[in-house]
Amino acid sequence: MENLIEQLTHNPAENFFLLAGPCVIEGEDMALRIAEKITDITRRLQIPYVFKGSYRKANRSRSDSFTGIGDEKALKILAKVRDTFGIPVVTDIHAADEAAMAAEYVDILQIPAFLCRQTDLLVAAAHTGRVVNIKKGQFLSPLAMHFAAEKVVEAGNRQVMLTERGTTFGYQDLVVDYRGIPEMQAYGYPVVLDATHSLQQPNQAGGVTGGMPQLIETIARAGIAAGADGLFIETHENPAVAKSDGANMLRLDLLEPLLTKLVRIRQAIQA
Numbered sequence: 001m002e003n004l005i006e007q008l009t010h011n012p013a014e015n016f017f018l019l020a021g022p023c024v025i026e027g028e029d030m031a032l033r034i035a036e037k038i039t040d041i042t043r044r045l046q047i048p049y050v051f052k053g054s055y056r057k058a059n060r061s062r063s064d065s066f067t068g069i070g071d072e073k074a075l076k077i078l079a080k081v082r083d084t085f086g087i088p089v090v091t092d093i094h095a096a097d098e099a100a101m102a103a104e105y106v107d108i109l110q111i112p113a114f115l116c117r118q119t120d121l122l123v124a125a126a127h128t129g130r131v132v133n134i135k136k137g138q139f140l141s142p143l144a145m146h147f148a149a150e151k152v153v154e155a156g157n158r159q160v161m162l163t164e165r166g167t168t169f170g171y172q173d174l175v176v177d178y179r180g181i182p183e184m185q186a187y188g189y190p191v192v193l194d195a196t197h198s199l200q201q202p203n204q205a206g207g208v209t210g211g212m213p214q215l216i217e218t219i220a221r222a223g224i225a226a227g228a229d230g231l232f233i234e235t236h237e238n239p240a241v242a243k244s245d246g247a248n249m250l251r252l253d254l255l256e257p258l259l260t261k262l263v264r265i266r267q268a269i270q271a
Contacts, residue, residue, distance in 0.1 A: 004088055004107055004131050005159055009190050009229055013046035016266055017230040019090055019192065021052035023245040025074040034237065034252060035081045041256045045263050050108060051081050051089045057244050058094040075105040090133060096124035103128035113137045113165055116148050126155035133161040133192065138168040142180030146187050161190045163232060166198035173201055176219060178226040192230035193223030199248045211248025213239070217258055224265045231262070
C-alpha cells in the first residue's frame with residue numbers, strides 16, 4: 001500500500017489509527033474472526049485499522065513457551081487477512097534475514113523493543129521499502145529513539161513509526177512516561193502508544209510474563225489525551241487461553257466500548 005503512513009495519520013475523521021490483533025497467530029480461523037470483528041468496529045468508528053499478529057515469537061522467557069504455528073503458514077494467514085478485509089497488516093521480525101521474507105506478506109515490519117538498536121535488523125527492514133514500526137526499548141529514553149529512526153532513514157526509507165511501550169521500573173514492572181509522546185513526535189514521525197505491553201510485568205519467577213489488563217483503558221485514555229497518533233492493543237477472544245501474552249491482552253468484547261470512549265477523547269482535544 002502506497003503512502004500508508006499518510007493514509008493512517010491524515011484520515012477524513014482526523015482520528016487516531018489502531019494496530020490491533022492477537023499477540024501471535026494461533027490459527028487461520030481465529031485470525032480471521034478477530035480481524036473481521038475489529039474491522040467492523042473500526043469502520044463504524046472511522047478509525048484507520050492495521051491488523052497485528054506475530055508470525056513467530058522469538059523472545060520467550062522459557063524454552064517450552066509457544067512460539068508459533070510455522071513461519072510460512074502464519075505469514076500466509078496474515079496475507080489472507082489483508083486480502084479478505086482490505087486492510088494493512090503488521091508483524092514482528094527478529095533478525096535481518098527475516099525482513100525480506102516477511103515483507104512479501106505484510107505492510108509494516110515491527111522491530112521489537114529489545115531489538116530497537118540492532119543496526120543490521122533496522123537496515124534490512126528499511127531496504128524492503130515497507131513501513132518500519134520501531135518499538136522503544138524499555139531501557140531507552142524517548143530522545144534516544146531518534147538514532148534508531150535515523151538508521152532506517154539513512155538506509156533510504158522514510159516510512160518510520162515509533163512506539164512507546166513503557167520503561168523498565170525495577171526488575172518486574174514498567175512505567176509509561178507520557179512526555180515521550182511529544183518528544184518523539186518532534187522528530188517528525190508518528191508515535192504509537194502500546195497500551196497492552198506497557199502493562200506487562202516481566203521477569204516473573206515462573207518464567208511467564210504477568211500483566212495488569214484492568215488498566216488498559218487507563219493507559220489508552222491517557223495516551224490519546226497526550227496526543228498519540230496511534231494506539232497498539234493486543235486483543236484475544238479469550239485471553240485466559242491465549243498461547244502468548246494472555247496476561248496483558250484486552251478481551252475482544254471490551255474493545256468497542258473502549259474505542260468509543262477514546263474517539264470522544266480525541267474529538268475533545270481537537271475542539
